[in-house]
Amino acid sequence: MNHTANARSWVEHANGHRDFPLQNLPLGIFSRASQAPRCGVAIGDAILDLEAVLAAGLFDGAAKAAVEATRGGALNAFFALGSPARVALRERLLALLGEGSEHQAVLQAALYPASECQMHLPAKVGDYTDFYVGIQHATNVGKLFRPDNPLLPNYKYVPIGYHGRASTLRPSGTEVIRPKGQTLPAGQTEPSFGPCARLDYELELGIWIGQGNAMGQAIPIGEAEQHLAGLCLLNDWSARDIQAWEYQPLGPFLSKSFITSLSPWVVTAEALAPFRRAQPARPEGDPQPLPYLLDAQDQAQGAFDIELEVLLLTANMRERNLPAQRLALSNTLNMYWTVAQLIAHHSVNGCQLQPGDLFGSGTLSGPLEGSFGSLLEITEGGKHPVELASGELRKFLEDGDEIILRARCVAEGVASIGFGECRGTIVAAN
Amino acid sequence: MNHTANARSWVEHANGHRDFPLQNLPLGIFSRASQAPRCGVAIGDAILDLEAVLAAGLFDGAAKAAVEATRGGALNAFFALGSPARVALRERLLALLGEGSEHQAVLQAALYPASECQMHLPAKVGDYTDFYVGIQHATNVGKLFRPDNPLLPNYKYVPIGYHGRASTLRPSGTEVIRPKGQTLPAGQTEPSFGPCARLDYELELGIWIGQGNAMGQAIPIGEAEQHLAGLCLLNDWSARDIQAWEYQPLGPFLSKSFITSLSPWVVTAEALAPFRRAQPARPEGDPQPLPYLLDAQDQAQGAFDIELEVLLLTANMRERNLPAQRLALSNTLNMYWTVAQLIAHHSVNGCQLQPGDLFGSGTLSGPLEGSFGSLLEITEGGKHPVELASGELRKFLEDGDEIILRARCVAEGVASIGFGECRGTIVAAN
Known part of the structure; x- marks a missing residue:
């Protein structure tokens, strides 16, 4: 679950980032231009599009099931899966975004500057x-x-x-x-x-x-x-x-x-x-x-x-x-x-x-x-x-x-x- | 909009019914056996399955659009259409369920005893x-x-x-x-x-x-x-x-x-x-x-x-x-x-x-x-x-x-x- 201060990302602006270094990996719902809202992860000044990473085949097992549950523009179904789904997704993201990841080229195409994205509420709040x-x-x-x-x-x-x-x-x-x-x-x-x-x-x-x-x-x-x-x-x-x-x-x-x-x-x-x-x-x-x-x-x-x-x-x-x-x-x-x-x-x-x-x-x-x-x-x-x-x-x-x-x-x-x-x-x- | 006391339905038990005579036609979400919840109308001691009536081709125009909005097991989308949709549906139901309706045989097949149905909340309540x-x-x-x-x-x-x-x-x-x-x-x-x-x-x-x-x-x-x-x-x-x-x-x-x-x-x-x-x-x-x-x-x-x-x-x-x-x-x-x-x-x-x-x-x-x-x-x-x-x-x-x-x-x-x-x-x- 790597929280150590020296864990680094190949996304350079994430290292030492005030809010979103590799150790954070918060989830949110974002959209770009006319795209439908989808789940992203904040990494430095960028947002990783989980939909695109899924389409590229970089998730499997519990992490894949977790990402599938983030679809539809709200995280309610993902939240319903509890801690195991969050842990599986976090571990996979630490590997994908960490230094030495073999998938940098594919992931780079799924990384957007946060300044170009619009953020939405992360879930549909029942109460x-x-x-x-x-x-x-x-x-x-x-x-x-x-x-x-x-x-x-x-x-x-x-x-x-x-x-x-x-x-x-x-x-x-x-x-x-x-x-x-x-x-x-x-x-x-x-x-x-x-x-x-x-x-x-x-x-x-x-x-x-x-x-x-x-x-x-x-x-x-x-x-x-x-x-x-x-x-x-x-x-x-x-x-x-x-x-x-x-x-x-x-x-x-x-x-x-x-x-x-x-x-x-x-x-x-x-x-x-x-x-x-x-x-x-x-x-x-x-x-x-x-x-x-x-x-x-x-x-x-x-x-x-x-x-x-x-x-x-x-x-x-x-x-x-x-x-x-x-x-x-x-x-x-x-x-x-x-x-x-x-x-x-x-x-x-x-x-x-x-x-x-x-x-x-x-x-x-x-x-x-x-x-x-x-x-x-x-x-x-x-x-x-x-x-x-x-x-x-x-x-x-x-x-x-x-x-x-x-x-x-x-x-x-x-x-x-x-x-x-x-x-x-x-x-x-x- | 027929509210007169002498308007009668061919559904005999509806006439003089304490709650649900022809003049009421309230809407709800019901299910039978293992069916998915759907919209129905109470008429006497029975429930008319609007999904079945729609499938039988008995709605068109605004009434059809209204019934289509009742789908999915909650009336929120129908409510969003406001009074015109409710009026169109009501007028059509008054004709279909009123005395002299030409569609009694088809409708009879879409009428279930209320006692055999389970009722659900009519809408997904946001607040x-x-x-x-x-x-x-x-x-x-x-x-x-x-x-x-x-x-x-x-x-x-x-x-x-x-x-x-x-x-x-x-x-x-x-x-x-x-x-x-x-x-x-x-x-x-x-x-x-x-x-x-x-x-x-x-x-x-x-x-x-x-x-x-x-x-x-x-x-x-x-x-x-x-x-x-x-x-x-x-x-x-x-x-x-x-x-x-x-x-x-x-x-x-x-x-x-x-x-x-x-x-x-x-x-x-x-x-x-x-x-x-x-x-x-x-x-x-x-x-x-x-x-x-x-x-x-x-x-x-x-x-x-x-x-x-x-x-x-x-x-x-x-x-x-x-x-x-x-x-x-x-x-x-x-x-x-x-x-x-x-x-x-x-x-x-x-x-x-x-x-x-x-x-x-x-x-x-x-x-x-x-x-x-x-x-x-x-x-x-x-x-x-x-x-x-x-x-x-x-x-x-x-x-x-x-x-x-x-x-x-x-x-x-x-x-x-x-x-x-x-x-x-x-x-x-x-």
Whole structure:
């Protein structure tokens, strides 16, 4: 499964690539010109067309079956095959793309510059669930309402989540149209209707479900990890003013459902293996997870150590050729629950998960300034605008602002890998 | 569009049928023996196989195109065609199944007893949204928490809704496995894990979306009605104890996602035309809907007059051959918002609706005892058990209990039509 830092590819620009060296090999759905969307693998600044490699006869056995399952413009059937198919494909790709491969000429013809390709969603999402397991975010947001008691009594027992909207999941690069809706202006008793005035982003991890379960059959915590296909980045765009007025008593609805952006590459569970960590110890006094959420193996290595970054590029910065400004640096170790715990919890009532279902982690803020994953937290609900290096101020997002999410895994003795970007630019309300 | 009471079918058992006389012609997906699921029309106690009628050459033009779109075991593509396709198919079916049809012999061969067929979900639901627009239910539930002020300030402005779980939508007759989950027992500060002890049903209208909209393009209230394909019954099974502990701050999740039952027949917007009514006047002092939710035509005839009924059949009643006992009689006129208002609201932020999306209305209780659509309301949160004619008591549902939802439309001068049943029996937790 070769993750060692010195494994090299004959695709030269892949070696030392920030996101997509040989050790990553993430899967996605792409298209070129008028081609139908198909499965590709990111390698350096290029995309390997698996359809073309299959046609060239370079896959057989389990790897061939795996690639056949990626057909049709969505990875759901491939996800359904679980880890063995991903491992078989990964091992074959390591051989094909590694230094010394005998098939370079054939493969070269199936490699396209990523800049010439359009990325699509990697799977047709049956259900999208958004969790709320960034405990620092929950604390920061809770403080705005309850300074002395920010977390609700259930928070440390229940991996809090809610159903999200699947129809408006979109790949990175899709423009974000400022939503309209009802809001209750400060000091008023009757709502107004108009464009959102408190538009925000949320830095989240996206979690792709592989094999599913039958309705009524809970997934035990000890098996939950087997249902993870891979990860991506997710921006849970949020209309704070619409949310504040609509969310009682059934939760966020139109304040979130206008769009949710995803980075298009699925970084597989196998590629992420070197970046697993013990679940950080719960602070003294926190309760133990209930037994259905507790597994020694999961506690020992169920967490991910992934650096997360948010950048803002305003229209003004773009015009002046200024670089995007970092708004936050955080890490997935801020998750209070592991991915396995999310899967076990989600299915414990018998709820059916299906291949290609998507979870969001919830906003992954860190505890300190500079690590907050939303403007709501950075500006304390708009009270303290952030001063940008361009001289601009921001309470919330303005038209023309682009938010860029990035993720990167770094560990000793293995090659660093990244997730690529999740970008979205705000455009004026219709 | 023949709705007159004296229009008769040569299918004799259809004439005067409680649910499916000639005037209804609801569409569904059924299968027999090992056949692949296909589209059928309910007529009396039989199902007409549209695939077989198509093969016999009895459709042409728009009706043929409509039937072709019903193929593949799901009605999504047919829904996408909107009202013209439904009208063309309906007119042709009225001719084929009406008295004097010249094709009786051919059609007879395509008619199967419904009792020999298995029903499936009529469409592959992309997203399922559950609303909360039964104002009597919202009031009754609110009273349990806030006796003097049951409705939250947003209720009369915002058609409250939240995203539901699509993967566990199931057709009538699917067993309901008692879910397990976390609950906070009265007087405790730490949660327990186990089978739900407060299992409940909710009487709801299901709303099938026909044509969709592009992301970013709100559906104006004046056009919203065109996006309605038809209606069904929906039982939003609810684990009240799990719900109470999990729902803050993001809404119901595992307390609802274990299963949601649907009646399998889509009663089309065209069949329902004679049962449209003016939206009941808002009580004095209630605010006017905001302009994006207000349309004169919708106010004048956007509501539905559909009688709704809930029955309970316990294991004890079944053994003793006692009839099911009615728990409630209600009506869709208890909706505070029209279907068009739900569609306009849902899309006003640019959220994309897709053909085959499903809405639940929320529990449709009436104002008086005998019209409450859940045990939560009937027993006031379990405080006052209901006494059944069998001598049994119920606070919440017990294993072996079957809940049966029915709906019926009655109006002068036209044939009554019904929805068929939505049934589900509770079985013990796994």
